[in-house]
Amino acid sequence: MSFLNTFNENVRKYPDKVALEFIDPPLQRVTYAELDELVNHTEGYLQGLGLQPADRVALQLSKCLEFILLHLAAIRLGCIILPLNLAYPPDELKYFLEDSGAKLFFALESSKEKIQSILPKLPDLQKCVFINPAEPDEFQLLITDYQLHSGFDTSLKEHSGLLNHQSPISNPSDTAIIIYTSGTTGRPKGAEITHGNLKSNLDALHTAWGWRPDDILLHVLPIFHVHGLFVALHGALNAGATTLLMREFDARKTLQTLVDRRCTVFMAVPTIHNRLLDVPDAKNFDLSHLRLITSGSDRLPDEVFTGFQQTFGHTLLERYGMTETGMNCSNPLHGERRIGSVGMPLPGVEVRIVNSETEEILLDGEIGDVQLRGPNVFKGYWRQPDKTSASFSADGWFKTGDLGFREKDGYITLCGRSKDLIISGGLNIYPPEVERVLMEHPAVNACAVIGCLDKEWGEKVTAVVVLNQDESVSGEELIRFCRERLAAYKSPKSIVFRNDLPRNAMGKIQKAELRKEVC
Numbered sequence: 367m368s369f370l371n372t373f374n375e376n377v378r379k380y381p382d383k384v385a386l387e388f389i390d391p392p393l394q395r396v397t398y399a400e401l402d403e404l405v406n407h408t409e410g411y412l413q414g415l416g417l418q419p420a421d422r423v424a425l426q427l428s429k430c431l432e433f434i435l436l437h438l439a440a441i442r443l444g445c446i447i448l449p450l451n452l453a454y455p456p457d458e459l460k461y462f463l464e465d466s467g468a469k470l471f472f473a474l475e476s477s478k479e480k481i482q483s484i485l486p487k488l489p490d491l492q493k494c495v496f497i498n499p500a501e502p503d504e505f506q507l508l509i510t511d512y513q514l515h516s517g518f519d520t521s522l523k524e525h526s527g528l529l530n531h532q533s534p535i536s537n538p539s540d541t542a543i544i545i546y547t548s549g550t551t552g553r554p555k556g557a558e559i560t561h562g563n564l565k566s567n568l569d570a571l572h573t574a575w576g577w578r579p580d581d582i583l584l585h586v587l588p589i590f591h592v593h594g595l596f597v598a599l600h601g602a603l604n605a606g607a608t609t610l611l612m613r614e615f616d617a618r619k620t621l622q623t624l625v626d627r628r629c630t631v632f633m634a635v636p637t638i639h640n641r642l643l644d645v646p647d648a649k650n651f652d653l654s655h656l657r658l659i660t661s662g663s664d665r666l667p668d669e670v671f672t673g674f675q676q677t678f679g680h681t682l683l684e685r686y687g688m689t690e691t692g693m694n695c696s697n698p699l700h701g702e703r704r705i706g707s708v709g710m711p712l713p714g715v716e717v718r719i720v721n722s723e724t725e726e727i728l729l730d731g732e733i734g735d736v737q738l739r740g741p742n743v744f745k746g747y748w749r750q751p752d753k754t755s756a757s758f759s760a761d762g763w764f765k766t767g768d769l770g771f772r773e774k775d776g777y778i779t780l781c782g783r784s785k786d787l788i789i790s791g792g793l794n795i796y797p798p799e800v801e802r803v804l805m806e807h808p809a810v811n812a813c814a815v816i817g818c819l820d821k822e823w824g825e826k827v828t829a830v831v832v833l834n835q836d837e838s839v840s841g842e843e844l845i846r847f848c849r850e851r852l853a854a855y856k857s858p859k860s861i862v863f864r865n866d867l868p869r870n871a872m873g874k875i876q877k878a879e880l881r882k883e884v885c
């Protein structure tokens with residue numbers, strides 16, 4: 367049982383149809399049959415390297431064909447994929463590789479110098495392969511040449527027919543992917559997402575959004591997150607649709623491509639939608655042929671929702687998801703897409719709103735903690751049973767950390783978070799992680815990291831800092847200090863110095879108060 371079974375069927379049904387096309391250099395285009403053949407070769411290459419089912423394979427690559435081939439091939443082999451954000455600096459990267467016990471690591475040739483020093487410190491890592499996506503022939507050579515020497519014969523597979531190509535995975539509870547998420551305490555934790563999670567969520571979205579084989583998706587998101595990888599890329603491959611991939615997001619080029627290539631589906635985060643609205647002649651791009659434009663990963667501001675209606679005549683479809691659960695709720699494809707609401711639970715997903723303290727189920731309209739149950743909910747945090755059980759209620763519901771309410775007609779509206787979390791440009795940032803780094807600076811006595819509302823990013827990471835007596839340090843230096851130790855998107859965009867921080871009687875910093883004063 368794997369989402370790849372549907373992909374395999376699509377290879378048989380639409381062999382000559384374009385599956386993937388990279389629309390910026392290096393330009394690459396592969397049909398379903400070609401993609402399948404390349405994945406076969408890659409699978410042989412990985413097998414030749416000695417990979418076994420359940421081995422972890424880490425990918426810290428840009429958006430490139432090599433990433434997709436390695437991802438699909440490793441999953442076919444029953445391995446566990448670890449997609450890693452390119453923004454992670456060596457310190458963070460070392461933690462992810464070590465914690466997951468990755469056996470094989472694919473990284474960018476351009477990162478070689480930066481990351482080489484951490485590699486010998488990783489006891490489980492057997493091999494690191496550097497990839498240069500600017501030279502696609504090198505990878506082709508790697509996977510084909512390797513097989514010539516390893517004796518793995520993919521042609522046998524091809525002769526046996528694509529139809530017979532079945533994923534070895536049969537257990538839906540097997541982990542397919544680990545994605546690291548930070549938390550309010552301790553180091554980031556790896557969310558184990560199973561084959562069953564992926565498949566059930568894909569099926570639910572396929573129906574809810576009416577995916578069609580003649581869809582053309584313009585894909586502008588990174589592929590190391592749930593949104594770009596599972597919702598967009600898997601969604602299109604599962605439907606037998608065509609995906610046009612833009613390696614780096616560019617607002618004008620996005621609008622131009624949506625028009626020129628007659629795309630039918632587009633998915634993005636609010637920051638990207640906002641940038642499309644900011645293109646000076648946005649109104650001149652006729653997007654009327656698109657059948658679906660979705661928004662997720664962060665709250666969709668009302669002005670972006672209405673701006674899209676006014677500028678493009680499109681009502682954005684807002685949906686709600688999380689790394690641990692995939693997609694939970696969606697506004698309807700047909701029917702009212704309600705401003706400010708994330709819509710209704712997807713088929714198979716149950717949502718309940720409970721009182722934070724008593725876990726008593728609340729009435730419609732009452733605000734409480736959002737909890738979820740369903741086949742989309744992850745298996746647990748990698749090797750962290752305590753954190754796993756803490757994230758579920760006693761009767762097995764996943765605690766999202768979001769606050770919300772249900773309307774009488776079933777629509778869910780989110781209205782805050784019980785977790786200390788900032789979302790910037792669709793990326794989650796946990797303040798304690800940034801605070802921990804700031805506290806390592808010798809001049810810092812106390813600090814609090816908060817998200818200030820921001821038109822571009824949704825929320826802007828802001829650090830409020832109290833310095834030790836007689837110490838001085840500039841905001842720029844503190845930002846630089848953070849950027850050396852944290853991904854740049856997590857590092858504060860501004861630093862505010864204060865003599866003290868507002869605290870309650872227990873000594874806990876009152877962030878709500880601080881937000882009112884500083885933002």
Ligand code: MCA
Nearest residue numbers: 587591592593615637663687688689790791792793854855
């Ligand atoms: C880039 N920068 C950011 C962010 N992205 N700062 C804060 N928040 C961000 N999200 C900073 C860089 O560090 C850099 O700083 C400067 O902005 C420009 O970097 P660049 O890479 O050129 O940025 P960009 O191309 O303009 O990227 C903005 C973006 C990107 C296109 C909005 O962040 C993006 O693709 N976001 C989508 C993330 C996503 O897919 N999230 C889904 C997670 P400097 O110049 O100072 O070095 S999955 C999820 O959330 C759940 C499951 C769900 O429901 O989907």
